[in-house]
Amino acid sequence: MSIxxxxxxxxxxxACTAASAALLPxxxxxxxxxxxxxxxxxxxxxxDGLFAFQGADELMTAANDGAICNLGAVVGTDAVAVIDSGxxxxxxxxxxxxIGKVTAKPVRFLVNTHMHPDHIFGNAAFREIGATIVxxxxxxxxxxxxxxxxxxxxxxxxxxxxxEGVEIVSPTMLVDDHLQLDLGxxxxxxxxxxAAHTDNDLxxxxxxxxxxxxxxLVFMGSLPTLDGSLLGWLRQMDALTAIDAARVVPxxxxxxxxxxxxxxxxxxxxxxxxxxxxxxxxxGTPLREAVKTAGESERDNWHLFDDYNERxxxxxxxxxxxx
Amino acid sequence: MQNHAYSGRQLALPLASVxxxxxxxxxxxxxxxxxANAQQTTxxxxxxxxxxxxxxxxxxxxxxxxxxxxxxxxxxAQDAAIVPVDIYLDPAKAPDGIKSVxxxxxxxxxxxxxxxQLGKDAGVTHLSxxxxxxxYSYLRAIAETQGGQLHMAQTFVKASGGCSAPAVKNxxxxxxxxxxxxxxxxxxxxxxxxxxxxxxxIRHPNNSGLQRDPLTQYFIxxxxxxxxxxxxxxxxxxxxxxxxxxxxxxxxxxxxxxHGNGEIQVEAIDTDGKTFRNQWPLETAGx
Ligand SMILES: [Zn+2]
Ligand SMILES: [Zn+2]
Numbered sequence: 001m002s003i004x005x006x007x008x009x010x011x012x013x014x015a016c017t018a019a020s021a022a023l024l025p026x027x028x029x030x031x032x033x034x035x036x037x038x039x040x041x042x043x044x045x046x047x048d049g050l051f052a053f054q055g056a057d058e059l060m061t062a063a064n065d066g067a068i069c070n071l072g073a074v075v076g077t078d079a080v081a082v083i084d085s086g087x088x089x090x091x092x093x094x095x096x097x098x099i100g101k102v103t104a105k106p107v108r109f110l111v112n113t114h115m116h117p118d119h120i121f122g123n124a125a126f127r128e129i130g131a132t133i134v135x136x137x138x139x140x141x142x143x144x145x146x147x148x149x150x151x152x153x154x155x156x157x158x159x160x161x162x163x164e165g166v167e168i169v170s171p172t173m174l175v176d177d178h179l180q181l182d183l184g185x186x187x188x189x190x191x192x193x194x195a196a197h198t199d200n201d202l203x204x205x206x207x208x209x210x211x212x213x214x215x216x217l218v219f220m221g222s223l224p225t226l227d228g229s230l231l232g233w234l235r236q237m238d239a240l241t242a243i244d245a246a247r248v249v250p251x252x253x254x255x256x257x258x259x260x261x262x263x264x265x266x267x268x269x270x271x272x273x274x275x276x277x278x279x280x281x282x283x284g285t286p287l288r289e290a291v292k293t294a295g296e297s298e299r300d301n302w303h304l305f306d307d308y309n310e311r312x313x314x315x316x317x318x319x320x321x322x323x
Numbered sequence: 324m325q326n327h328a329y330s331g332r333q334l335a336l337p338l339a340s341v342x343x344x345x346x347x348x349x350x351x352x353x354x355x356x357x358x359a360n361a362q363q364t365t366x367x368x369x370x371x372x373x374x375x376x377x378x379x380x381x382x383x384x385x386x387x388x389x390x391x392x393x394x395x396x397x398x399x400a401q402d403a404a405i406v407p408v409d410i411y412l413d414p415a416k417a418p419d420g421i422k423s424v425x426x427x428x429x430x431x432x433x434x435x436x437x438x439x440q441l442g443k444d445a446g447v448t449h450l451s452x453x454x455x456x457x458x459y460s461y462l463r464a465i466a467e468t469q470g471g472q473l474h475m476a477q478t479f480v481k482a483s484g485g486c487s488a489p490a491v492k493n494x495x496x497x498x499x500x501x502x503x504x505x506x507x508x509x510x511x512x513x514x515x516x517x518x519x520x521x522x523x524x525i526r527h528p529n530n531s532g533l534q535r536d537p538l539t540q541y542f543i544x545x546x547x548x549x550x551x552x553x554x555x556x557x558x559x560x561x562x563x564x565x566x567x568x569x570x571x572x573x574x575x576x577x578x579x580x581x582h583g584n585g586e587i588q589v590e591a592i593d594t595d596g597k598t599f600r601n602q603w604p605l606e607t608a609g610x
Contacts, residue, residue, distance in 0.1 A: 059485060116486045138494065144535045145490040149403075149457065157484065195493040227486065229493045284509055286451060286576065288397065288407040311401040311487055318405050318453070318572065321524060322505065 041067065041094035043102060046249065046256045047209035049075040049186065051102055053095065054255040057222055057303050060087050060118055062159045067091045069118040069251050072213045073099050074206050076183025079108035082131070083204050083213045083249075085122030088158065089165040092122025096129070107131050109181055111190060112171055113215025113251065114198045115142040116227070117150050123169035134181070135171030136192045136200035143170050175202055193217065196233035197224070197251075205245065212245035212259060220253025223302040224266045226312040230274060230319055237267050269298050277316045278323075287317045364459035365479055371429040372461065379425065379435060383473055385465065391416045391474035392424065392466040400456045400483040404490060405570050409451040410464045412441075419469040424450070428568050430460035432531070436568035442559035446518065446580030450561070453570040455489035458482050490531070491571045497528035502599040506587060508606040519607075521560075522576040523553060525591055525599065531567045548573050550592040555605070556585020581605065 043051040055068040066087025074081045080103060085092045099107060110126040112135040113119055120143075123133060147168035155163050173179075179190040186208050193201040197216040204213040216225070217233075217240060226233070245259040253262075273295040280290035291313035299305050376385065393411040400406045412421050420443070426436040436454050441447050454462070463477045491497050502525075509520035525548060532545030545567055552562040553575075560579045573591075588602040 118486070140535075141494060142490075145494075145531070146488040149488045149490070150486070152458075153482065153485075153488075195496065199493045199495065225486070227492060229496065232493070284507075286407070287405075287453070288395075288409065288451070291401070307484070311483065314402040314405050314407075315492065318570070318574070321574075322500075322503075322526070322572070 041065075041091065041098055043073065043095075043098040044255060045102070047206075047211055047247070050206060050209055050211055051075070051099070052249050052255045053098070055118070055252060057252070059304065059307060060154070060158060062162050065091045065094075066118060066121060066154075066158055066162060069116075069216070070249055070253070070255060071095055072204070072249050073102075073107075074183060074186065074188055074204075075103045075105055076186035078105065078182075078184025080105050081109040081111060081181055081183055081188055081204070082107055082126065083111050084113055084119040084215070085110055085126055087118040087121045088162050089122055089125055090162060092125035095122065096125060108183070109134055109173075111135070111181075111202065111204055111213075112139060113203070113213070113217075114201050115139055115146065116198070116216065117154055119215070119251075120168070121150075121154070121166045124165060124167045127169050132173050133169060133171040134173040134175065134179070134190065134202075136202045137174045137176050138200040139174070139202075140170040142198065142200045143168050193236060194232050195229040196236055197226070198228040201228070203243075205243065210244065210246040211256075212243055212248045214240075214248050214250055214262075216251035218248055218250035218253075218262055219266050220250045220257060220262055221302070222252040222304050223308045224269065224312070225308050226270075226315045230270060230312075230316045231323075234267075234270055234274065237263065265301065269295070269301070272298050273312060273316055274320065277313060277320050281317070281321055287314065290317055364481075365461070368429040368459065368461045368479070371434070372427070372463065375427070375429065375434055379427070380465070380473060383471075385473045385475050387475050387477075389416065389474045391421070391468070392464050392476045394462060394464040394476045394478050396462050396478050396480050398479075399481040401487070403457065403483040403487045404455055404492065405453045406456045406480060407451060407453050408462055409449065412448050412450075412466060414446075414448065417466070417468045417472075417474070421466050422469050423467045425465045425467075426452075426454070427463040427465065428454060428456060428460050429463070430458035431455065431568045432457065433566040433568050435566060437563050437565040440559070440562045442554070442561060442579070444558070444580065444582065445560040447561060447577050450575065450577040452573070452575050454568050455570055456480050456482065457489050491528045494528065497526070497571060500526040501528065502526060502597065504589060504591075504599065504601045506589070506601070506603045508587075508603075510606055517581045518578050519581050520576065520578045521553075521587065522574070523589060525551075525573045527571065527573060527591075527593060529567060529569055529571045529573060544594070546594055548591050548593050550590075551575075552590050554588050555579075555582060557588070558582060558585075560587075581607070 043053055046052050051073040053071040055070050056064045060066040060068050072083035110131045110133045175190050175192045181188050189205040191203050201217050241260040247256045248259045248262045276294035291310050294313040295309050395409040423440045425438045427434050428436050459482050461477045461479050465475045505524040507522040527548050529547040536543050547567050553560045584605050586602045586604050591599045
């Protein structure tokens with residue numbers, strides 16, 4: 001009876017919240033001014049017509065403008081495709097300004113490698129310039145489920161000023177499996193993966209230079225975070241390895257690295273984590289205790305280990321219990 | 324009398340409290356600013372609780388930290404979607420027996436996470452499950468004795484940092500495996516004791532309904548396990564009325580007193596009216 005009505009209230013309550021959040025004064029002009037402070041944003045050429053920005057090896061903070069993940073730009077004879085929009089509107093504006101300095105070609109596509117705030121909080125800046133936003137077919141669903149939470153949670157972590165104008169903007173062009181984008185004299189191949197880092201991971205492969213933009217399917221230096229499926233990630237390691245790339249731009253870590261050697265660290269970490277968690281499950285150790293020690297032998301190999309290892313262990317435990 | 328009044332309220336009150344908390348949550352989401360300091364956030368959780376408790380328990384007195392019930396959870400939620408919580412009951416401190424325990428997460432959109440009814444001679448003293456924690460919040464366990472007394476224990480959980488959200492991780496998988504169940508039995512190490520531990524796992528997205536249908540753009544209604552009952556040979560051990568604050572793939576681990584060697588039976592009903600049933604023979608030590 002009234003349960004349905006109340007359930008709908010719950011839902012529309014949240015819809016309101018999301019809508020109001022989207023209506024916050026979104027003043028791009030002011031963001032541009034603020035971006036003047038982001039002079040540390042620098043694009044490096046990593047191959048012919050290929051540029052990348054290296055994110056800080058840190059958590060997102062007001063001090064680093066949320067600029068913690070690596071971003072990319074691929075320049076064709078007609079147009080530019082950008083890989084990820086960054087962790088704030090301020091970072092996205094600085095990114096666009098830097099692209100304008102290396103090419104006069106229009107930015108036609110923004111490819112989101114997945115749902116996480118450090119990769120999508122700058123999306124509104126690309127919508128403003130008329131770029132088509134491209135993502136995994138599961139990305140809109142994932143953002144619907146998390147958008148309001150992200151905006152709320154990061155307002156606390158990043159502060160009001162950096163969150164100004166940040167909106168959850170979903171892709172309008174979706175990738176089911178594979179999709180090619182023609183930038184003029186240059187094809188990039190987009191590939192949608194099964195659940196791994198998230199359930200909406202997308203990679204970009206530049207056919208001209210054989211460069212793979214892996215998004216967060218590849219972490220180096222900073223501990224990988226698990227927000228999709230550990231088994232799915234491990235199962236797809238071989239398919240990732242088989243990509244005929246000369247180099248990779250990982251989601252976090254160095255701006256470029258050799259391929260497929262770049263995968264070795266995270267693969268080892270997840271195998272250790274899975275082994276430790278499986279043992280705890282067999283022993284009947286409860287989740288709350290198991291996550292305190294699982295993966296511990298990997299501590300010295302990673303930055304941000306204390307920030308993410310227990311979280312990864314928790315997600316891994318809940319998944320591996322069903323094996 | 325007492326019993327009657329309570330069971331009538333059972334149905335209505337969690338809903339009323341869900342509604343009350345929605346308003347509060349919207350307030351929290353829109354109004355929050357600045358760094359969250361622990362003082363402020365325990366205070367704001369308490370404010371939510373102050374407004375909520377009347378909807379759930381009326382004006383009944385709630386005794387705090389009497390030892391009848393204890394609750395433990397990590398100080399910081401690591402994964403907002405999967406926060407382990409342990410509830411301990413001390414039958415020695417409630418001689419007339421404990422009838423039920425309600426688990427409340429003040430700052431969640433649906434703060435009444437679950438109400439567990441305990442079987443009369445089931446001897447449940449420890450129950451652990453996993454919940455979603457959206458924000459800085461107290462987790463509260465309120466036990467009701469057979470005589471109608473309410474006893475509460477609470478623990479404060481800081482929200483997870485970063486990009487961990489209280490949402491389903493692998494939605495396609497969750498939809499494909501819905502309704503599967505697994506029961507693990509941990510028979511006692513000594514054969515003389517009649518207490519055994521069970522862990523029940525149910526595959527279910529336990530969705531919040533905050534996602535849009537890609538075709539219609541309407542929000543998909545919340546879809547979660549609403550009712551669960553666990554029994555041994557028809558004798559109730561534990562039953563639950565739950566909501567979306569219980570994590571995806573609802574998971575319950577608890578101890579109980581074995582009566583005979585009848586099988587363990589489980590029935591779960593979700594908000595779509597789907598019923599999932601299963602049963603398992605009792606594993607006993609030394610067999
Ligand atoms: Zn990232
Ligand atoms: Zn990520």
